[in-house]
Amino acid sequence: MFKILKYIFFDLIRSRWSYVYLLFYLLLGAVLLFLNNDLSKAVITLMNVIIILVPLIGTLFGVMYYYNSKEFTELLLAQPIKRSSIFIGQYLGVALSLCMSLIIGLGIPFVLYGLFQSNEIWDFVLLLVTGTFLTLIFTALAFNIVLYNENKIKGFSYSILLWLFMAVIYDGLFLMSLIAFQSYPLDSFSIGATMFNPIDLSRILILLKLDISALLGYTGAVFKKFFGTGLGLFISIGAxxxxxxxxxLNIYRKCRKKDF
Amino acid sequence: MIKIEQLHKKFGKNQVLKGVDLEFLDKGIFAIIGPNGSGKTTLIKALLGMVVPDKGDLSVGGTSIRKDWRYRDQIDYLPQIANFPANLTVKELISMIKDLRNRPGEDKRLIALFKIEPFLSKKLSNLSGGTKQKVNLVLTLMFDSPIIILDEPTTGLDPIALIHLKELIKEEKAKGKIILITSHIMSFVEEMADEIVFLLEGKVYFKGNIEALKTQTDESNFEHAIANLLTQEDV
Amino acid sequence: MIRLLKKLLFVLPLFWGLQLFAQTIVVCSDCKINSIKEAITNAVAGDTILVKKGTYKEYNIVVDKPLTIKGENFPVIDGEDQGEIIRVVSDNVTIDGLFIINVGTSYTSDHAAIRVVRSENFLIQNVVLEKLFFGIYIEKSNNGKIYHNKVIGDAQDEYNSGNGIQLWYSKNIVVEQNIVQKVRDGIYLEFSDNIIINDNISTENLRYGLHFMFSNDDLYTNNTFENNGAGVAVMFSKRIKMLNNTFKKNWGTAAFGLLLKEINDAEIKDNVFEENTVAINIEGSNRVVYSGNDFISNGYAIKVLGACYTNTFEKNNFLYNSFDVSYHSKINDNVFHHNYWSSYTGYDLDKDGIGDVPYRPVKLFSYIVNKTPETIILMRSLFIDIIDFSEKVLPVFTPDNLLDMTPQIKRYNDKD
Structure with a gap:
């Protein structure tokens, strides 16, 4: 597995897309920091960008990689290598190269700006942790989609749908159900509902950092326990x-049974 | 060496293999032929473990391949379409496959034979189709495994490379290997194959040498003999 | 010889009138006078009672003549939870440098460590109070000063705890450089006008750091209110000036930096509100001017409930608040102009330092959260951003005239 991971990773970090992705973050970080000169504002904007963009790039890139390297995968399958090693290795190769673009792309402008001398360093670390989690999750979901769909068009459609659902539609439904049932106690429900959407979970991590003052204004005891103690952070990271x-695990399970 | 028993495979509603029984025991070059959709590729993929059979058993070197992936160490496979990671160079790809198989290979000789030294440090995405196929051949033939499976090996090759390929195949056979080839080029099959496996609609329709085929079909020309097999089926 | 002198000292004032010869009476555990009560009985107006270091178990000490009671190296007055400790009923009394502990808790009367009743020109300074019920209680007394005291409570529940410094029907009093911690209300004013409250630090109090009720024309500046149940509550009062104070980390369900309720004509300038659940909570307040304040990382910077008219918000910095302004109604009669909003996304093409597009500080989402509080969990979601954006373009639920027509491009730097 690590051999596969190694080769995929070195292949990908030399690809044009990795550079484009890296450059995008480099530019975004630099523009936000050096034009605005406001570290807090830059971190907030980046958080908003990351929880939307990273899942999109993760899914699309994962799907694209899989379809583009289908023949190569077949070559690997004919080698004396365990199947799961091939797919988990590929998955990790893709996900880690994306994470690296993110971390380096954002890291350079922030370090140049003098991050280590500021209080925002934990916000920034949280930003990178969230971005890494989202990359790992959505690349894995992308691999799941493609393992079930040999048809490229279907695969791409499902992945965009998945992103759209997680990023927008889910929260719309969530909001409507909260408003519809507002006469009932909803705090357990609303915390529960965020667990089923990784984008919401990352959002919670960010809220815990940026909006804790507002969150503590809410009266519910469950909310209070969740946001007011370390519990929220713990549960969110766990989820x-x-x-x-x-x-x-599903990649592992599915790839062993699949025909190529 | 290779034993296939009652192999069944269905893709959705499409029953591709309907009980294939085959044995390749001794050295030799075996051509697997048949019209499109007859199950050639599926058979080879099943042998390589890429397709999981619904029923039946496959064994290589006496052990069933169901649970164990290590048997693939005994097989060299040339896939039909060569498409490699775009950003690796030829050299890196070769060393990567050697690394993955954990074995040394005779790559130097083959590289010289197919004259691909000038491309060694080029990225794979910049190679022409023919060169890619040569790289593909190097990757396959550089190991010394008892079984070789070649899926349309002649695609995109220039005449000189084709001659080298034929010589190579014969050399390998002389070492006592089992070589399975699929091809649409009948002259290539006729020239190389010791035995022919003719698949039709998921079944072995004919297995034997070319002479036996000609006798059975009453044709003196190999291509006509194949055509004859197909028309018999239609009647 | 000394005895003779002392006897003489007692007798002399009888002849020479009260304040001609102020004397010093020393109290210590092995002196002839070993209690403060006894010293007071023996003292005449204008005398100084010097209390040496030691522990004095006394309560219900009544200061009924103009005296200076001064502690040396903080003598401890231990009330042993019996009730009130010092009661001042005379004008011109100074209490200085005492360490008073164990005030009795009662549910029927408000026992205080030091209570001043119907007296003028008092001065209470350098006093340390611990284990108290009420701390310094000024009742119907005027023209005094409460300076540089430290009140450290250990309040657990509101119903059985008292206030640190309380002014009741008192006028013209200065409260300066005091530290008040862990009591019910740090400083509490009721029916008290013309009070000046400067440079105090009021933290970790159960209810409010500073609390005004029915008190007018008061001024408080340079105070710090941190981590109280709620920072400062100003209720039913007129013409209060609040300048240069810091309101910090007042977190919780009903917590806010500053609560204004039925307040008219107040001035709120150059304060810093940082990390409060609600920085300013406004209810029924009119003609209040808010200027030069910094609102940093609060849940809500301004939360307006109920009718508030003709208030002006100008030249404030609104920095990284979850919600800048929240309204419960659709009607707006308040003016926002020349503020800096960190979430402003407009541009300034003519380079005059003022954004060319107005800023709309009320988000639709704040309206939704008011209706259904649990929806707060959806904050910063893309979906919410989308509906906020559509509301910005076409206001339906939020007041459509609530705009800052002149949003600043650069934030105001401190003190300019």
Missing amino acids: LSLWVVLPV
């Missing part, structure tokens, strides 16, 4: 990890 582990 995000689960969101990585479950799709990866």
Whole structure:
């Protein structure tokens, strides 16, 4: 697995797309920091960008990689290598190269700006942790989609739908159900509902950092316990990890049974 | 060496293999031919473990391949379409496959034979179709495994490379290997194959040498003999 | 010899009138006078009672003549939870440098460590109060000063705790450089006018750091209110000036930096509101001017409930608040102009430092959260951004005239 990972990773970090992606973050970070001169504002804007963009890039890139390297995958399959090693290796190769673009792309402008001398360093670390989680999750989901769909057009459509659902539609439904049932106690429900969407979970991590003052204004005891103690952070990170582990397990399971 | 028993495979509603029984015990060059959709590729993929059979059993070197992936170490496979990671160079790809198989290979000799030294440090995405196929051949033939499977090996090759390929195949056979070839080029099959496996609609329709085929069909020309097999089926 | 002198000292004032010869009476545990009560009995107006270091178990000490009671190296007055400790009922009394502990808690009367009743020109300074019920209680007394005291409570529940410094029906009093912690209300004013409250630090109090009720024409500046149940509550009062104060980390369900309720003609200038659940909570307040304040990382910077008319918000910095302004109604009669909003996304093509597009500080989402509080969990979601954007373009639920027509491009730097 690590051999596959190694080669995929080195292949990908030399690809044009990795550079485009890296340059995008480099530029975004630089523009936000050096034109605005406001670290807090830059971090907030980046968080908003990351929770939307990273899932989109993760899914699309994952799907694209898989379809483009189909023949190569077949070559690998004919080698004396375990199947799961091939797919998990490919998955990790893609996900880690994306993470690296993100971390380096944002890291350079922030370090140049003098991040280490500022109080915002934890916000920034949180930003990178969230971005890494989302990359791992959505690349894994992309691999799941393609393992079930040999048809490229279907695969791409499903992945865009998945992103749209997680990023926008889910929250729309969530909001409507909260408003529809507002006469009932909803805090357990609303915390529960965020667990089923990794984008929401990442959002919660960010809220815990940026909007804790507003969150504590809410009266519900469950909310208070969730946001007011370390519990929220703990549960969110746990749920995000689960969101990585479950799709990866499914890749492992599915790839062993699949015909190529 | 290779034993296939009652192999069944269905893709959706499409029953591709309907009980294939085959044995390749001794050295030799075996051509698997048949019209499009007859199940050639599926058969080879099943043998390589890329397709999981619904029923039946496959064994290579005496052990069933169901649970174990290590048997693939005994097989060299040339896939039909060569498409490699775009950003690796030829050299890196060769060393990568050697690394993955954990074996040394005779790549130097083959590289010289197919004259691909000038391309060694080029990215794979910049190679022409013919060159890619040569790289593909190097990757396949550089290991010394008892079984070789070649899927349309002649695609895109220039005449000189084709001659080298034929010589190579014969050399390998002389070492006592089992070589399976699929091809649409009947002259190539006729020249190389010791035995022919003719698949039709998921079944082995004919297995034997070319002479036996000609006798059975009453044709002196190999291509006509194949055509004859197909028309018999239609009647 | 000394005895004779002392006897003489007692007798002399009888002849020479009260304040001609102010004397010093020393109290210590092995002196002839070993209690403050006794010293007071023996003292005449204008005398100084010097309390040496030691512990004095006394309560219900009544200061009924103009005296200076001064502690040396903080002598401890231990009330042993019996009730009130010092009561001042005379004008011109100074209490200085005492360490008073164990005020009795009662549900029927408000026992205080030091209570001043119907007296003028008092001065209470350098006093440390611990384990108290009420701290310094000024009742119907005027023209005094409460300076540089430290009140450290250990309040657990509102119903059985008292206030640190309380002014009731009192006028013209200065409260300066005090530290008040862990009581019910740090400083509480009721029916008290013309009070000046400067440079105090009021933290970790159960209810409010500073609390005004029915008090007019008061001024408070340079105070810090941090981590209180709620920072400062100003209720039913007129013409209060609030300048240069810091309101910080007042977190919780009903917590706010500053609560204004039925307040008219107040001035709120150059304060810093940082990380409060609600920085300013406004209810029924009119003609209030808010200028030069910094609102940093609050849940809500301004939360307006109920009718508020002709208030002006100008030249404030609104920085990274979850919500800048929240309204409960659709009607707006307040003016926002020349503020800096960190979430402003407009541009300034004519380079005059003022954004060319007006800023709309009320988001639709704040309206939704008011209706259904649980929806707060959806904050910063793309979906919410989309509906906020559509509301910005076409206001339906939020007041459509609530705009800052002149949003600043650069934030105001401190103190300019």
